[in-house]
Amino acid sequence: MRFEFATANRIIFGPGVIAELPKLALAWGRRAFVVTGKDRIRRATIIAELEGAGFHCTLFGVSGEPTVDVAVAGGAAARAAGVHVVIAIGGGSVVDAGKAIAAFATNDGDPLEHLEVIGRGRPLRNDPLPFIAVPTTAGTGSEVTRNAVLGSPEHGVKVSLRSPMMLPSIALVDPMLTVSLPRELTAATGLDALTQLIEPFVSIKANPMTDALCRDGIPLAARSLPAVCRNGRDAEARAGMSYASLLGGMALANAGLGVVHGFAAPIGGMFEAPHGAVCAAILPHGVRANIAVLRERDPEGTGLGRYTEVARILTGDALATAEDGAAWLEALVRDLGVPGLSAYGISAADCGAVVAKAAKASSMKANPIELTEGELAQVFTASLE
Secondary structure (H helix, E strand, O other): OOOOOOOOOOOOEEEOOOHHHHHOOOOOOOOEEEOOOOOHEEEEHHHHHHHOOOOOEEEEEOOOOOOOOHHHHHHHHHHHHHHHHHHHHHHHHHHHHHHOOOOOHHOOOOOHHHHHHOOOOOOOOOOOEEEEEEOOOOOHHHOOEEEEEEEEOOOEEEEEEEEEOOOOOOEEEEEEHHOOOHHHHHHHHHHHHHHHHHHHHHHHOHHHHHHHHHHHHHHHHHHHHHHHHHHOEEEEEHHHHHHHHHHHHHHHHHHHHOOHHHHHHHHHHHOOOOHHHHHHHHHHHHHHHHHHHHHOOOOOOOOHHHHHHHHHHHHHHOOHHHHHHHHHHHHHHOOOOOOOOOHHHOOHHHHHHHHOOOHHHHHHHHHOOOOOOOOOOOOOOHOOO
8 A cells, every 4th residue: 555645734714714824924924915806805804903913914816717827917916915825715615726826936037847738747846825715615725736727718728737745835724704695606606616526526536545535525415515505504514515626626636637627727717617516516417427428338446346335324224236436416406406517618519629628637637437539529518508
């Protein structure tokens, strides 16, 4: 048995822990580069508390999912401001942007030098600035991963800037920051969190540590997500989803993902489609395709057994089959009102281009079995409606 496991340098979790942010950030100095999303009003109290504690805050807004150019511009701004620490307060896109900004602030030059897929993927030369991640959604788990996902519009794809040095200095996870999320966003990000517990569990890179995280997180997400979508002010369910998202982030960072995220990268780069909603639309169809192919080409392998275990966790039925798990996921997605990919202007005419890019996506490398382009096309088509 041999495996490696890495995560954020420090994780602080619990209702109300956001009050500790000024004291924690002070360890690096009082000049903070604060990355936020579109809804700055929700972050205003946090920023006011930082400023009240004597911090000089340089604010940087991220509208939508970050691009390479946005991250490079943020890095240049942080460098010019001479900041001591980067703090990202927002959803996965904001946290990814902050992570990349902290890296580009100390690693200028051609970003293609370090980007995967479209670049050379070379290691960062210098340590990023200290980085504190404050997630306000329960979905991506980006607060404990070593990569930042960035869009490249000219290439029509989303790619990763990845380095062990990019693991956040502190992940400050306060479930109460997610309470005001609207139901639609709660559902989409929550299904992304569930995906990021299932895919690492069935991954060819799974290990005993990630298995433990996923076995804890899958049932937690399965019961907390429907509850929090029924009542957004259910504090216990909000805490459950924040913790499940944290577990998924640690799992995917160490075991990889699979077909769902393999599609999400090119779709996110080609269309104005939110990452969580894309993953939610694809999840049941990607799972069903993997199960069918495993049953056909590798019925005695571990992959099918993994999906059977997932099904029994989700359904609570000790005799459930892998296919029962796929049906449970289909019902959940339907009950939560998640639309298909066509809601974002994606059509059957886009199949060839999306599938070609998905087949080459880094996430696809950990899928439990290799899918042909024809099989990927079936997943894409099924996810449209």
